Amino acid sequence: MSGNADTVVTTLAAGRKANQLYPEQHPAFVEALDALVTAVSDATAAGPFRINVHQGRLYHESVVISEETPGLTSLEEAFESRRIESLTLHPGFTREEAVGLVHVLGLKPSTSLDIERELADRGIANATVAFLAEDEEQEERDRLREQDRALYNRLVSVLRTMSAQVAKAHHADLENASGLVGNIMRRLLEDQASVLGLATIKGQSETNLFHSINVMIYSLTLGASLGLPEEGMASLGLAGLMHDVGKVVFDPADPNQAQSMHVLHPTVGADILSRLPDDDKAPMLVAYEHHMHTDGAGFPDRPADYVTHPFSRMVAVANRYANLVDPGANREGLTPDRSIMQILDEAGTTLDPLFARLFAKAMGVFPVGCLVRLTDQTVGVVARASSDVMKPVVRLTYDAKGLELDDPHEVDLADEGLEILEVVEPESLNVEVSEKL
Ligand SMILES: [Fe+2]
Ligand SMILES: [Fe+2]
Incomplete structure (x- = not known):
């Protein structure tokens, strides 16, 4: 049995190589493909035959394929880079299917490569693939996203109740809010990009x-x-x-109150919060x-030697x-990247210079939520930073023709050799960025 596995691996690797080097009519290609079909035919004589990857090594069932097997390393790499967990060959595997398979296994790996679809497009039924647990990763990400959004919504509702309380009685109970702030803080320390994604949510009202x-x-x-x-x-x-x-x-709908609200809300707010029993000032x-x-400058007026709390300057x-x-x-509003430029512009005048710069650094050149057009004309939303500040991870949402993708997916620009061409105004595409993250 292991002899079969070695032969399948060797002939499959040779077939891939031939596909790269020769046209289909070339004798070397014909020979390599014939050898592959024969090997598969022998291996599937007793039923479907599976080779699978585990931690970077190829196996047939539970037996590791010998390191001496020619072509092993190139096939391991081919599987890994395309996130293939296993390849199953079925009895009746034809020569046409062999040609299609080596072609598909030679397609450039990328997050947009859909191997199952490529196989189906070529009518290949007798070679099937399974993928590494990306689906599970995706499910886990979706679950966390739902959980984060629920947390955000709970905070909106707690804050709504509290605002009503304060408006009525000039008094607030911060306990519920503090608990939720703690949750958001822990999530932010775990996964800053996801929490920054939440901050792209805008209210239509409230x-x-x-x-x-x-x-x-x-x-x-x-x-x-x-x-901290x-x-x-x-x-x-x-x-x-x-x-x-x-x-x-204040009632912002009343024009008289709107002006007082702007000028007086710091004093009124401090008064409300000063009545809390909490000793955190x-x-x-x-x-x-x-x-x-x-x-x-700014307000309220204060003596020249007044020193503000560091948290005030950060907020x-x-x-x-x-x-x-x-x-x-x-x-x-401005796009996130231009907003960061503006923050840097105000460093040292309206804003604390150190905190302004640290904030710009934390947010990056293309902050989470930036809608960007890439060099291949696809459009997506910056989902998180990567090692290269100019090449973040982007969640692609539109194809090069401007059509919305039904399976938005993340691409790491550094890996894909793509660059950001321009930052796009969400309004120009009528996009609600928070819904794309
Ligand atoms: Fe304010
Ligand atoms: Fe504010």
């Missing part, structure tokens, strides 16, 4: 609620890049979440100080970024 949560996420991103300990992160996150709490007592200070600029950066990408009131 924009303040979404703004608050997104400012919290950006604040935590900055905190994480500074390596968990307790500091929890306090910073809560401060980011509550920074605009003073707004809830950061949320109160951040509510009061988040519109104070580094150069002394100010997060708040500025959130307002740049999403100014609310149905106005169009």
Whole structure:
């Protein structure tokens, strides 16, 4: 039996090689393919014959294929790079199928290569493949995505209840919110890109609620890049979440109140938060100080030697970024990359120079949520950073013709030899970025 396996491996590897080197009519190709068909025919005499990969090694059933087998390494690599877990050959494997199979196994590996479809397109029924647990990985990612979105929605609803409480009684109970901030913080430390993906969610109404949560996420991103300990992160996150709490007592629909809301929300917010029994003063200070600029401008007025809390300066950066990408009131924001440029532009004037730069570094040149067109004209959303700042991992959503893909998938630009051609305005394609991540 193992003799069969060795021969199948050797002839299959030789067939792939012949496919690369010779045209189909070439005697060397014909000979290699004949040998493959014969080997498969012998191997499948007693029924289907399977070779499979386990941890980079090829096996026939549970027997490892000898390292001396010619062509073994090239076939192992061919399987691995295409995420093939096993290849099963069935009795009746024809010469046409052999030609198709070596051709398919020679197609350039990429995340868009669909081997099953390629085999089906060539009418190959007697060679079937199974793939490494990518489906399971995908399922796990989908599950976490649902879980993260549910967490985000719970936070929206807790914040909604709290805002109503504050508007009525000028008093808030932060306990539920703190618990959820803790959950988001732990998820962010586990998987920053996914949580940053959540911050691309925009509210059609209740924009303040979404703004608050997104400012919290950006604040935590900055905190994480500074390596703040968990307790500091929890306090910073809560401060980011509550920074605009003073707004809830105003009615923004009333033009007279809109102006007072803008000027007074820091004082009102600090007043609300000062009544909490909690001895963590950061949320109160951040509510009061988040519109104070580094150069002394901003509001409320303060003495020349007034020193703001570091969290206030961090939340100010997060708040500025959130307002740049999403100014609310149905106005169009800047794209994430241009928002980062703007943050850097304001480093040292309105914004703290160190925190502004650290934030830009944490977010990257093409932050998560950037809609980008690639050199092959496909379009996708930046899903996470990679080792090369110019080549992040992109979740492809549109093909080169601009048609929406029914199976959006991630490509690592560094691996695929692709580059970002331009950043696209989501409005120009009518895309809701948060739904694509
Ligand atoms: Fe504010
Ligand atoms: Fe704000």
